[in-house]
Amino acid sequence: xxxxxxxxxxxxxxxxxxxxxxxxxxxxxxxxxxxxxxxxxxxxxxxxxxxxxxxxxxxxxxxxxxxxxxxxxxxxxxxxxxxxxxxxxxxxxxxxxxxxxxxxxxxxxxxxxxxxxxxxxxxxxxxxxxxxxxxxxxx
Amino acid sequence: xxxxxxxxxxxxxxxxxxxxxxxxxxxxxxxxxxxxxxxxxxxxxxxxxxxxxxxxxxxxxxxxxx
Numbered sequence: 001x002x003x004x005x006x007x008x009x010x011x012x013x014x015x016x017x018x019x020x021x022x023x024x025x026x027x028x029x030x031x032x033x034x035x036x037x038x039x040x041x042x043x044x045x046x047x048x049x050x051x052x053x054x055x056x057x058x059x060x061x062x063x064x065x066x067x068x069x070x071x072x073x074x075x076x077x078x079x080x081x082x083x084x085x086x087x088x089x090x091x092x093x094x095x096x097x098x099x100x101x102x103x104x105x106x107x108x109x110x111x112x113x114x115x116x117x118x119x120x121x122x123x124x125x126x127x128x129x130x131x132x133x134x135x136x137x138x139x
Numbered sequence: 140x141x142x143x144x145x146x147x148x149x150x151x152x153x154x155x156x157x158x159x160x161x162x163x164x165x166x167x168x169x170x171x172x173x174x175x176x177x178x179x180x181x182x183x184x185x186x187x188x189x190x191x192x193x194x195x196x197x198x199x200x201x202x203x204x205x
Contacts, residue, residue: 011163076164078177138171 011076018071025064032057078138086130094123141200145173147191161190 036053044050072083098119105114148158155173159166162183171177179187179199188195 011160011165015165076168077180077183078168078171079165081177135167138167138176 014074018067018074022064022067022071025060025067029057029060029064032060082131082134082138085134086127089130090123090127093126094119097122140178140202141175142172143198143200144169144187147193147198148173162186 032053036050036057039053040046040050072080075083101118102114104110105112144158148155155166155169159169162169163186164183168177168179172179184195184199188198191198
């Protein structure tokens with residue numbers, strides 16, 4: 001075998017490229033989200049502009065979903081397993097704690113309104129932690 | 140599942156990164172397979188067998204077998 005890294009060089013490069021692409025799409029999605037949320041509050045008071053900003057945000061979000069799909073497809077089988085386990089945990093935690101949180105709001109067990117952003121943060125943190133633990137597990 | 144991947148790799152003086160390169164997987168995956176923490180799929184096992192010029196049974200051994 002030579003040191004040309006014919007296979008995994010390609011694999012690693014492809015992986016890096018997919019990860020970078022996903023990062024760009026995620027960054028773009030966050031920026032368009034900020035524009036759609038803060039634009040009407042700070043810059044304009046125009047429903048057409050607000051609608052356009054939301055449409056752009058959703059369109060970029062679709063691009064992010066596709067980039068995420070490509071990223072996952074480019075992973076090797078162990079990496080896919082780590083992400084699948086993490087997704088299963090994030091989905092379960094999101095469902096159970098999200099609905100529990102919503103029920104607390106509906107029944108007025110808590111005074112504050114249940115915010116969707118809290119659920120998104122919970123899912124994100126759970127997913128990130130699960131991926132981290134998965135990588136540690138197979139080191 | 141036990142395997143002889145580490146021995147076969149060492150016999151050829153390959154690093155984990157080089158083996159990962161040939162198998163088109165990450166170095167972490169090669170390491171996890173060598174340590175018996177992760178069992179490869181059949182296509183990956185065939186790929187390893189082709190790479191070493193051996194049969195799958197010569198590289199991988201079922202714990203329940205023998």
